[in-house]
Amino acid sequence: MLLLGSALAHAQVPGPRRSVSAVRVEQPPVLDGVLDDAAWAQATFTTDLVQKEPDQGLPATLRTEVAFVHDSDALYVGARMFSDSPADIETVMTRRDESGVAERLIISLDTWRDRRTAYSFAVTAAGQRVDWFHPSDGEYSRDFSFNPVWQARTRLTGEGWVAELRIPFSQLRFNDADEQVWGLNLNRYIPRRNEDDFWVVVPRHVTGWASWFGELTGVRGVRPSRRLELLPYVAGDWQVDSGRNPRAGTPYDSRRDWAGRVGGDVKVGLGPNLTLDATVNPDFGQLEADPAVVNLTAFETFFEERRPFFTEGAQLFTGQGPTYFYSRRIGAAPRLLGDLKSQRDFVEAPRASTLWGAGKLTGRLASGLSVGALAAVTGDSFADVYDFDTAEEGRVKVEPFTGYGVVRVQQELGGASVVGAMLTGVHRGVSPTGPEEGLVFNLPRQAYSASADASFRLGPGGQYALSTYAGGSHVSGTPEAMLRLQRSSARYYQRPDQSYVRVDPEATSLSGYTVGASLERVSGETWLWSVGGSAESPGFELNDVGSLQTADDLEARLGLTYRDTEPGPWLRGFEVELALLNNWNYGGVRQSTTLSSTASSTLPNFWTGSLTATYLPRALSDVLTRGGPLMQTGQGVDFIAELENAFSATTRWSLSAKTWRYETGSHGYVLGGSLGVQPTRRLRLSLEPGLSSFTEEPQYVATVEGGGPETFGRRYVFGAVDRRELSARLRADFFVTPDLSVELYAEPFASSGRYHRFGELARPRSRELLRYGEENTTREGGKLRLVDASGAAFEVDDPDFNLRSLRSNLVVRWEFRPGSTLYLVWQQDRATERALGRVMQASALGNSFSAPGSHTFAMKLSWWLPVD
Numbered sequence: 016m017l018l019l020g021s022a023l024a025h026a027q028v029p030g031p032r033r034s035v036s037a038v039r040v041e042q043p044p045v046l047d048g049v050l051d052d053a054a055w056a057q058a059t060f061t062t063d064l065v066q067k068e069p070d071q072g073l074p075a076t077l078r079t080e081v082a083f084v085h086d087s088d089a090l091y092v093g094a095r096m097f098s099d100s101p102a103d104i105e106t107v108m109t110r111r112d113e114s115g116v117a118e119r120l121i122i123s124l125d126t127w128r129d130r131r132t133a134y135s136f137a138v139t140a141a142g143q144r145v146d147w148f149h150p151s152d153g154e155y156s157r158d159f160s161f162n163p164v165w166q167a168r169t170r171l172t173g174e175g176w177v178a179e180l181r182i183p184f185s186q187l188r189f190n191d192a193d194e195q196v197w198g199l200n201l202n203r204y205i206p207r208r209n210e211d212d213f214w215v216v217v218p219r220h221v222t223g224w225a226s227w228f229g230e231l232t233g234v235r236g237v238r239p240s241r242r243l244e245l246l247p248y249v250a251g252d253w254q255v256d257s258g259r260n261p262r263a264g265t266p267y268d269s270r271r272d273w274a275g276r277v278g279g280d281v282k283v284g285l286g287p288n289l290t291l292d293a294t295v296n297p298d299f300g301q302l303e304a305d306p307a308v309v310n311l312t313a314f315e316t317f318f319e320e321r322r323p324f325f326t327e328g329a330q331l332f333t334g335q336g337p338t339y340f341y342s343r344r345i346g347a348a349p350r351l352l353g354d355l356k357s358q359r360d361f362v363e364a365p366r367a368s369t370l371w372g373a374g375k376l377t378g379r380l381a382s383g384l385s386v387g388a389l390a391a392v393t394g395d396s397f398a399d400v401y402d403f404d405t406a407e408e409g410r411v412k413v414e415p416f417t418g419y420g421v422v423r424v425q426q427e428l429g430g431a432s433v434v435g436a437m438l439t440g441v442h443r444g445v446s447p448t449g450p451e452e453g454l455v456f457n458l459p460r461q462a463y464s465a466s467a468d469a470s471f472r473l474g475p476g477g478q479y480a481l482s483t484y485a486g487g488s489h490v491s492g493t494p495e496a497m498l499r500l501q502r503s504s505a506r507y508y509q510r511p512d513q514s515y516v517r518v519d520p521e522a523t524s525l526s527g528y529t530v531g532a533s534l535e536r537v538s539g540e541t542w543l544w545s546v547g548g549s550a551e552s553p554g555f556e557l558n559d560v561g562s563l564q565t566a567d568d569l570e571a572r573l574g575l576t577y578r579d580t581e582p583g584p585w586l587r588g589f590e591v592e593l594a595l596l597n598n599w600n601y602g603g604v605r606q607s608t609t610l611s612s613t614a615s616s617t618l619p620n621f622w623t624g625s626l627t628a629t630y631l632p633r634a635l636s637d638v639l640t641r642g643g644p645l646m647q648t649g650q651g652v653d654f655i656a657e658l659e660n661a662f663s664a665t666t667r668w669s670l671s672a673k674t675w676r677y678e679t680g681s682h683g684y685v686l687g688g689s690l691g692v693q694p695t696r697r698l699r700l701s702l703e704p705g706l707s708s709f710t711e712e713p714q715y716v717a718t719v720e721g722g723g724p725e726t727f728g729r730r731y732v733f734g735a736v737d738r739r740e741l742s743a744r745l746r747a748d749f750f751v752t753p754d755l756s757v758e759l760y761a762e763p764f765a766s767s768g769r770y771h772r773f774g775e776l777a778r779p780r781s782r783e784l785l786r787y788g789e790e791n792t793t794r795e796g797g798k799l800r801l802v803d804a805s806g807a808a809f810e811v812d813d814p815d816f817n818l819r820s821l822r823s824n825l826v827v828r829w830e831f832r833p834g835s836t837l838y839l840v841w842q843q844d845r846a847t848e849r850a851l852g853r854v855m856q857a858s859a860l861g862n863s864f865s866a867p868g869s870h871t872f873a874m875k876l877s878w879w880l881p882v883d
Contacts, residue, residue, distance in 0.1 A: 033215060033229035035061040035199065037083035039236065043091060044084065048142075048170035048179045050093045058082035058093065064203060064212040069582065071219060075212040077175075079120075079203045085234055089183045094120050096140075096203060098175035105206050106141040106171070107665070107696045108750035110758065111828075112159050114145050115699070116206045116665050120178050123149070123228070125198025126189040129383060130226040131431045133198065134187060138167040140176045141696065142753045150330035152431040152477070154217060154224040160326035163187075164834040164879060184237055185881070190381050191287045194235045198228030206663035209621050219580035219588070221476065222538040226431060239287030243882040246834070247279035250875040280324070289378035289386065294324055296372065307742070307764035307820045311714065313504035313641050314564045318343060328377045331387030332423050334435045335468035336484035336531055337551070340421045341562035345391045346370040349413035351457055355398060364398035368414045383427035391419045395444075415458070416444035419560055431477050434469040437486075441559040445492065457499050459492035462559035466529075478538035482547075484531050490556050491524040500525050502642065506553050506566050510637060511727040512644040512779050515602050516553045516567075527555030527566060535574075543576040553601055565638070568606075569599040582619075589616035600637055604645060607634050621661035629653050631677075635780060640731045641715055644779035651677025667691040675709075679782060680735060680772075683709020697751070703744040711736050713784065716770065716799075717811040725778045732801070732811060733784055735772040741765045741859050754830040761823035761843075765859040770814050773801055820846040821863040834879025842871040 036059060044052035060080040066073045078097040085091060096118070098104055109115040117139035125133045131152045137145040148161035163186035169178045189195055201214035217227045278296030285291055305318045320326055325342035332340045346367050355362055373391035380386070396414035401407070418441070425435035441462040466486030473479040490500065501508040501518050508518045533547030553567040578590040596609040608631065615625035632650045639646040653675030660668055669689045676682040684707065691701040713733035722730040747759040773792060774784030791802035799813040827839040845868025853859070 033061075035059065035081075035083065035229070035231060036233035037085050037090065037231060038233060040084045040086055043086045043089070043181075044093070044179065046091075046166055046168050046179050046181050048168035048177050050095065050177055050179060054084045054091070055082060055093050058084050060093075060095075061201075061214070064201065064214055065216050066210060067213055067216045067219070068211040069209055069587075071216065075203070076208065076210060077203075077205065077212075079201070079212065081120075081122075081201050081214075083231060083233075085237070087237065088185075089181050090187075090234070092122055092136075092178070092180040092182070094178045094180075096120060096175045096178070101171065101173060101175055103207055104140050104171065104176055105665070106139070107693050107699070108141045108753060109139070109143050109699065110748055110756065111143070111753075111830075112145050112147075112162075114139050114143065114204075116663055116667070116693070117141050117143065118176070118206060119145070119204050121202040121204070122180065122182075123198075123200040123202070123225075124187070124231070125225040125228050126187050126195070127379060127383075128190070128196060128198055129427055130198065130228070131427060131433075132379075133200075133225040133228070134161065134163075136163075136165065136167075136180060136182055138169060138178050138180060140169055140171070142167065142169040144753070148330070149224055152224050152226050152472075153222060156224070158330045160323070160329055162323065162327060164881075166833060184239075185284075188288060188379060189239055191239055194232070195237060197231045197234065198225055199231035200224075200228050206665075209661060209663050220538065220540045220578075223477070226477070239284075243284070244282040244834075245279065245880040245882065246282070246877050247277075247880070248875055248877040249277050250873065253872045285376070285378075288380050289376060292324070292327075292375040292377070294373050305822075306744070307762060307766075307822060309740070309766045309768070309816070309818070311711075311736070311768070313638065313715075315558075315562075317341065317562050324373060324375070328375065328387065331377050331385055331425070332389065332421055332437075334423065334425070334437055334466065334484065335470060335482050336466060336486060336549070337529055337555075337557060338562040339437055339439050339464050339466055339486065339557060340389075340423075340560060344558075344560050344562075345373070345419050346393060349396050349398070352398070352413055354457070355400070355411060355413060359400045360403045361401040362398050363400075364413055365396055368396045368417070369394040385425040385427075387421075387423045389419070389421045393417045393419075418442045421560065428471075431472040432470060434467075436467045437465070439464045439560050443492075445496075456493045456495045459490045459496045459500070459559060461492065462488070462490045462556070464488040464557060464561065476538060478536060480533075480535045480537045482531075482533045482535075485529070487526065487528045488554075488556050489524065489526045490559065494521055494523060497522040497525055500556060504565070504638065504641065505556065505558070505563060507637060507642045508553070509642045510644065513602050513637075525554050525556055527552040529555050533572075541577060541579065543574075543578065545572070545574040547572050567600045567637075569601065570596070572596045585619070587617040587619060587621065589614070602637075604635050604637065606636055607648070608632050621663065622659065624658040625656070627655040629655075639713070639715065640776060641718065643718060643729065643731045643776070644726065646713075646731075646776060647780060647782040649677045649679035649681075649782060651675060651679075651681065665693055680712035681710060683707065683711075683738070685709070697749060699746075699748045701744075701746045705740070705742040707738065707740040709738050711738065712772065713782070714770070716773065716814055719809055719811060721807065721809060722775065726776055730803075730809075731776040733774060733776065734770040734814070736814070737769045737771070739767050739853070743860055756828050758826045758828065759823070760826075761821065763860040763863040764820045764822075765818070765863060767817040767853070768815060770799075773799075775803070816848060818846065818848045819859070819863040819866050821866060821868065832879070834881075836877055838873075838875040840871075840873040840875075842873070844868050844871070 038057050040054040044054040060082040062080050064075040064079050066075055081094045105116055105118045107115055107117050119137050119139040121135055121137040123133050123135045133149040135147050144167050146161055147157040147159045149156050150158050166181045203212045215227050215229050217223050280294045283291045308316055310316050320342050348367055352364050371392045371394050376388040378386055395416050398411050398413045400409050400411055420440045423437040425433050427433050443458055443460055445460045468484035471481045498520055508516045529551045531549030535545040536543050548571045551566045551568045555566040557563040573595045576592045580588045592613045594611045598607045599605050611629040613627040617623050630652050634648050635645045636648050637645055655673045657671045671687045674684040686706045689703045693699050712735035714736040716732040716734050719730045722728055742764045745761045749757045774786040777783040777785050787801045787803055793800045794813050797813050798810045800810050802808045823843040825841040829837045845866040847866040
């Protein structure tokens with residue numbers, strides 16, 4: 016109680032709020048970056064920005080003047096940024112929505128005046144526009160999926176640089192009132208001085224943003240837009256195979272890989288506060304490939320969403336707790352395709368399910384109620400199959416007609432506190448009496464989830480955060496589908512040494528729940544802390560439209576942080592964090608304990624570094640044997656070190672290293688880094704290399720019959736795998752203008768794994784392996800022959816691999832008018848799973864460029880048509 020009372024006494028809250036007024040003009044200024052229009056002569060310029068870095072609270076070292084005018088259609092911002100050395104102003108050009116190391120001005124607007132959310136519009140000295148949305152009260156809580164259509168012009172002068180912005184009211188959401196009063200903050204960042212200046216400074220030790228804003232007044236006679244925007248597109252692509260013909264010897268050998276599409280998006284304002292986005296025959300292709308990974312676990316790999324329809328407004332579909340909505344489920348590759356490929360000689364299936372259309376309703380009402388609703392429909396997907404021995408060809412349904420629905424509402428309670436609720440639903444066209452056969456019966460027919468959550472900011476200045484959530488799921492379908500879920504890696508009901516769940520082969524539904532709560536001190540000068548816990552029942556399931564790696568979890572966590580944000584002679588700031596995490600299953604078995612400590616600091620030259628040490632004691636895992644009995648995990652430690660130079664540096668670099676060692680024999684290291692250079696203001700080059708060399712032991716290999724009674728009649732086969740991995744992400748961006756760029760992304764990747772030291776689990780709850788003799792282990796024809804101590808021999812698939820891959824994109828992007836863009840794209844996707852040579856050879860990455868694969872050439876033209 017004494018600690019809590021002391022913390023409350025030292026809480027800091029916003030003081031008197033600054034204010035500036037926008038002037039209504041009949042003749043708006045011409046957007047040319049000069050500020051010589053009559054409109055600007057009527058405006059009042061605000062100045063007196065204050066440093067947050069490097070010397071918090073002192074006046075800015077360089078003068079900045081900003082003014083606002085408006086007409087009935089748009090808000091105009093005029094700004095003069097003075098400099099003592101105009102020739103040294105950073106004017107490097109960057110990709111859209113990236114500011115890099117260019118000097119910039121940021122305008123942040125809390126148009127709802129809710130002191131929680133805000134829009135930010137940034138323009139660099141080179142004229143590049145960047146925009147984002149703050150979904151919560153945090154300066155770095157940023158959602159870059161916000162993509163409004165607005166304009167900016169900049170001009171270098173003998174005194175510094177000038178910026179002129181036009182932000183249409185149609186791109187903002189605000190209350191219907193005769194006069195608007197909006198929250199406002201201004202930010203000028205000067206990289207060469209490591210200087211960050213604000214109109215209103217949020218202290219370093221405080222978590223907050225919009226709640227500290229000043230006020231923008233004087234916006235009169237403006238009503239929220241009931242706009243209509245059309246974005247039709249035409250697109251086409253052509254795929255060419257290189258180094259191979261995957262259809263050779265099949266009836267599909269002469270098939271041509273080209274396609275054309277016509278579709279469009281519609282954005283409609285429903286009243287002053289809601290927006291309906293609809294898309295017909297959408298083009299949901301990604302302009303940047305997913306990173307290459309080798310996943311030897313039983314769990315799915317989740318990738319970041321990049322499709323604009325789903326990224327825009329994504330924060331409205333996110334609450335506390337598990338991920339109920341993972342948008343990449345919609346239009347994903349058929350999820351049971353791997354099962355089909357294991358049954359047939361040749362399989363050709365679409366890379367993604369056919370998405371017929373989608374719609375999305377988003378917005379915020381004047382009452383503070385945020386709404387997000389999404390619906391999407393995908394059609395049947397089929398794979399062509401062929402058997403070389405029988406010359407039998409066919410067509411198999413791999414994904415049925417599916418409808419998706421997601422709804423979330425969130426009510427603001429004031430002071431950054433909110434409560435929310437969410438519903439999701441999936442319905443597949445799988446009928447027990449229908450013509451579908453095989454795979455689609457393994458998918459649930461219906462899947463629903465419901466959840467509620469709340470987050471309360473407590474204490475003076477909202478320095479404490481209390482979060483709670485609860486949710487449930489219900490999935491139904493054929494017995495085959497439910498059996499697959501029961502036996503999946505998320506729950507492993509078939510584990511033979513547990514008694515609290517059982518496999519029901521006749522079940523036609525599966526239900527579960529989750530609950531959780533946490534209490535944190537999120538703001539304070541020195542001490543921060545957190546305590547929390549959560550539970551996910553064994554039957555909890557979200558993977559039809561959400562993401563969930565494992566259910567059957569009970570978790571408790573504690574965290575304590577000491578920090579100093581005041582610059583000193585040796586450090587500008589430092590932080591030390593201790594964290595303890597424990598996890599059990601519903602049988603009371605402790606599955607893991609993690610004790611970690613992280614120390615991080617910022618040096619006087621603004622370099623940052625951190626060191627993390629983690630200790631994991633022995634525990635019992637219910638997933639290592641992949642449906643078998645419990646297996647003990649070994650104790651061990653790992654260390655992570657990171658170092659990067661100042662964010663303001665023209666040449667940016669970072670280094671990272673991780674090493675670990677466990678008593679089971681696992682050990683190794685991972686090295687990584689990045690280097691970004693800007694040889695000219697129009698060209699940027701970056702490289703992110705990665706190198707790893709490690710041994711994982713024990714690594715699961717297979718489960719086969721013939722084991723002893725101690726392991727319930729089965730052999731759980733493990734080995735040690737020596738992994739080597741080399742990768743490099745390369746990017747080259749050339750900017751003709753801020754609106755015309757040529758962007759190259761390439762990722763050569765090499766990875767190998769060599770298995771040895773095979774053995775089988777001796778007994779449950781131990782990590783002892785009954786070793787097989789290495790001298791009797793043979794490999795032939797993709798099979799691994801193993802012989803146990805009694806002389807019994809059996810075969811499993813050879814798990815060794817040596818792969819090379821290359822994923823690359825070359826994109827020409829031209830925004831030829833506001834909101835209208837032309838894309839020209841060349842994509843490469845090359846891979847081989849049986850490469851020659853070692854990963855650590857210098858030629859390993861180079862070999863990926865000659866691996867067999869495909870080229871795809873595509874064009875897309877979209878035209879933004881605002882309709883008044």
